[in-house]
Amino acid sequence: MRFAAGKGLSALGVALLLLSARFMLAAEPDKSWPTDGRWNVERMVSDGIEIPIAKSPTPTFFEIDGERWNWVFSVSGKKVTAEFRVARVDEAALNAVQLNGAYQGQTCAGIYRLEGDLLTLCLCERQSDPRPTKFESKPGSRRYLFVVRRLAGSEEAGE
Secondary structure, eight states, rough: HHHHHHHHHHHHHHHHHHHHHHHHHHHHHOOSSOOOOOEEEEEETTTTEEOOGOOOOOOOOEETTTTTEEEEEETEEEEEEEEEEEEESEEEEEEEOOOOOOSTTOEEEOOOOOOOEEEEEESSSTTTTTOSSSSSOTSSSSSSEEEEEOOOHHHHHHH
């Protein structure tokens, strides 16, 4: 008798999982956070060190398409793309899962502020780091601070 009851509970659990997956797939995407497009990095601070963006011969930018964010930058003259899947936690917090590179699979907790075409981000470097509470990157903090500006359509084409 126990086996039958356990089997019934198991079937109920599977049914609930399938039902919840169906509703999640049918849900409308969150359009209240309009970040799609290309965002040029105007300021970047890494672990307390200001990175001189203006001196870089290669543009540093984010390409955002829904939850898919690509951070494009240059290392020793070579173009590098760090890929992330980003989910908004609430009106001030986000989680970014790195999809490639040294920290692949890790989730970086962060905070953000979106003001028109200006997006300010503060992200931790490692999954074990606590979510930032301020938009700052002090030495030893293992924080990235970005200030990025959305480019208009004509600016994107010109790179």
